[in-house]
Amino acid sequence: MASLLITAERVIMTPADGPTRVVSPGYVRVEDGVITEAGEGVPSGADVHLADGLLAPGLVDLQVNGFFGHDMVDAGETGWREVVTRLPETGVTSFLPTFITAPVATQAEALRRTRDLLPKLPPGTRVLGVHLEGPFLSEKRKGAHNAAHLTDPTPEAVGTLLETGLVKLVTLAPERNGALDAIRRLTGAGVLVSVGHSDATAAQTAAAADAGARKVTHIFNAQSGVHHRDPGVAVQALIDDRLHPGLILDLHHVGPETARLVFRAAAGRVVLVTDAASAAGMPPGTYELGGEPITMPEQGPPLRADGTIAGSGLRLDEAVGNAIGLGVDPAAAVDAATRVPADLIGRPDLGRIAPGAAADLVWLGPDHRARTTWINGQELFGGGS
Known part of the structure; x- marks a missing residue:
């Protein structure tokens, strides 16, 4: 089972019970290409930590x-x-x-x-x-x-x-x-x-x-x-x-x-x-x-x-x-x-950081340019550092 834990100083969350908001700091846990957990805080054992910018849905x-x-x-x-x-x-x-x-x-x-x-x-x-x-x-x-x-x-x-x-x-x-x-x-x-x-x-x-x-x-x-x-x-x-x-x-x-x-x-x-x-x-x-x-x-x-x-x-x-x-x-x-x-477009599994959504994610730098992009939890672009 492929797993990934990303922590970030700022994360765009889409909770089921409220509007999209910025969480600072926050984390996203992925299993087999799907977001299984997303929330506030910085749990230990992160595979990736984003020290600046913003973690957003793809x-x-x-x-x-x-x-x-x-x-x-x-x-x-x-x-x-x-x-x-x-x-x-x-x-x-x-x-x-x-x-x-x-x-x-x-x-x-x-x-x-x-x-x-x-x-x-x-x-x-x-x-x-x-x-x-x-x-x-x-x-x-x-x-x-x-x-x-x-x-x-x-x-x-x-x-x-x-x-x-x-x-x-x-x-x-x-x-x-x-x-x-x-x-x-x-x-x-x-x-x-x-x-x-x-x-x-x-x-x-x-x-x-x-x-x-x-x-x-x-x-x-x-x-x-x-x-x-x-x-x-x-x-x-x-x-x-x-x-x-x-x-x-x-x-x-x-x-x-x-x-x-x-x-x-x-x-x-x-x-x-x-x-x-x-x-x-x-x-x-x-x-x-x-x-x-x-x-x-x-x-x-x-x-x-x-x-x-x-x-x-x-x-x-x-x-x-x-x-x-x-x-x-x-x-x-x-x-x-x-x-x-x-x-x-009828795809509620996309465009959000929430449990059950596809793990399509992008790290936007302070200039809001994409630094790293994941699709189904797989890194397909890694232009950041």
Whole structure:
């Protein structure tokens, strides 16, 4: 039986009878990849003691288009291997690879390829399924998506994309024809639906939540926003307790004051995401998103040729650090990148330090960068000292 005892000066705990909180000092005991005990104090016999920083649950990213030079939709086995074995460097222990807009038949083929290669991957960051960001989006709010491939969510299209069973999250615009029926069908199949790339009114967004939508994709980006007489998606995301606003906290997609607003208005509902593109983790240069070129500049996010933001170069541990730097309580910042997305995707065994949870853990240094990452109690990244 493989066992591990980690003690730390500060631990993010998720007790069954209360909110996530920081315990100082604390410990985590692991047996066979599962957390069996977690609490306050420093018991003797620790295998690992973390003298600074923070021991947190492994980070959960629901929106990763690519990383380390690879676009997930066509990365191939070599690219997938690099991404899943290197994402632990960023503290991410579970993720949803994200496929952006393409013809439905092309997306279906990508899903089949992914289904076939997943069993071949080595131990690494967990693949929780696939996030389809499109093609059921608004032409008015397409962002970096190819307008030529945007379409309505017909029953036939939805059925085709559900065939592999890999789809766990779909971003769509609820104002498109047939969208509310599609939301009901998707949620009935266990798929999380997120409102995004949408010009919907607040009322249309509320109707999507009535139909089962529970998330909003990258709040304030590529969606109708806040207007005192014409409220849109962003307003409903902030005031509707059923909806969880995704937030790209690279301080470029959303300004710091607006990010503070999101955390205050949607306390306990925010989901930190990277929306990372293939340029993430790479030097400035030209890369690819959804089969089209993007440029990674010296500063800021990757861009299309017309200047449109195209994903990000953000790490999720960096997003947590940015939230804390804005004055967000550390427990709330970590929660937004762990427990909240894990619960939203239907994985209550992930994203928390509590007995019975998977032993997915990350040691965040004082700069909130990942130093060591464990998945199922196994150290898969050890960049700290």
